[in-house]
Amino acid sequence: MTIALSARDLRLSFGARKALDGLSLEAESGRVTALLGPNGAGKTTFIRCATALLTPESGELSVFGHAPGSNEARNLVGLMPQATGAWAAVTPSRLLGYLSRLYADPQPVDGMMALLDIDEFAGTPYRRLSGGQQQAVNLAGALIGRPALVFLDEPTAGLDPRARKTTWDLIRRVRDAGVAVLLTTHNMQEAEELSDHVAIVHKGRVRAHGRVGDLTRDTGSLEEAFLFHTEETS
Ligand SMILES: Nc1ncnc2c1ncn2[C@@H]1O[C@H](COP(=O)(O)OP(=O)(O)OP(=O)(O)O)[C@@H](O)[C@H]1O
Numbered sequence: 001m002t003i004a005l006s007a008r009d010l011r012l013s014f015g016a017r018k019a020l021d022g023l024s025l026e027a028e029s030g031r032v033t034a035l036l037g038p039n040g041a042g043k044t045t046f047i048r049c050a051t052a053l054l055t056p057e058s059g060e061l062s063v064f065g066h067a068p069g070s071n072e073a074r075n076l077v078g079l080m081p082q083a084t085g086a087w088a089a090v091t092p093s094r095l096l097g098y099l100s101r102l103y104a105d106p107q108p109v110d111g112m113m114a115l116l117d118i119d120e121f122a123g124t125p126y127r128r129l130s131g132g133q134q135q136a137v138n139l140a141g142a143l144i145g146r147p148a149l150v151f152l153d154e155p156t157a158g159l160d161p162r163a164r165k166t167t168w169d170l171i172r173r174v175r176d177a178g179v180a181v182l183l184t185t186h187n188m189q190e191a192e193e194l195s196d197h198v199a200i201v202h203k204g205r206v207r208a209h210g211r212v213g214d215l216t217r218d219t220g221s222l223e224e225a226f227l228f229h230t231e232e233t234s
Contacts, residue, residue: 002029002064004149004180005050010059011204012045019045020056021204027197029148032171032181034191036222037201038230043184044082046201047151050182051079063149075103078147080138082154088127092118092137095126096144103145112140116166131158139167143174150174152183156190168194188222198222202230 005027012020019042027033035043048054049061052069063073087095096113100106113119116136121129126137135158142150155171156164171194175181185191191198192212199209207229208215212222219225 002180003027004029004064005182006060006062007046007050008060010046010049010056010061012049012054012056018204020049020059023059023201023205025199025206025209027149027180027182029180030175030178031196032175032183032194033197033199034195035182035184035199035201036186036188036191036226037184041201041230042204043201044153045204047079047081047153047182047184051077051151075145076148078142078145078150080142080150080152080155082157087137089125091123091125092129092140093122095137096140099141100144105146107144107146109144112144115170116140117163132160132163135159135167136163139170143170147179149180149182152181154184154186156185156187164190188226192222200226200229 003026007023007025010020010023023042023046035046037043045054049056050063050068061068064076066072092113093109096109100109113122116139118136118140121133126134129137135155139152139155142152152171156167159167171181171183195212197209198212198215199206201207208225215225216222219228
């Protein structure tokens, strides 16, 4: 078992709002770890800390033993963010070509575009793409550098059933190749289908974690477990 990501007691506030309030979590190689939690629970903030876009005020965070943002960590990590407005005028083929050149051993761009049906709109500026097409480009960008740890922030939000299946199949393949996948989702079926490990986050902290079977033993379903562990008062 290889621990790809280790977080201990992370804290980060925005003004009076505690976005991370003692969050601890581990993610292993060759496993899909799903972060579930209500809107505003701190999931994206955590991903931003793990990818060095934000710095926690306190706590310990490491990526394969390296500090996030170090050269060692950067080369090992891929990120599919929720939104990437900065790429507005760039076409998918140029963007993925550019990203692939940042890595020593990238995936072939053509193969990645074919896999995710991006070739159909490879020459269209990113801002003109549909939400689902943008998602496909974001996913390709996260995987193009063959990361050992990849963060997928709501990878299937807004996707049609076929695109969702393509994404699920790809996530499984990546996981089976030994990559540590950490994803966020509001889709309980997705978490049940894909994840080896689930962490339920509420108010900046992991309230429960384990395999789906562990979490549903008392409550019956993942949705019930989610509701139980994210009660407003808890
Ligand atoms: N840059 C920021 N400035 C101020 N507040 C922020 C900032 N980033 C996040 N927050 C606040 O931190 C809290 C956690 O936000 P975060 O985006 O991490 O939630 P989330 O769990 O990813 O939610 P969602 O499921 O809606 O994507 C929210 O209350 C949010 O308003």
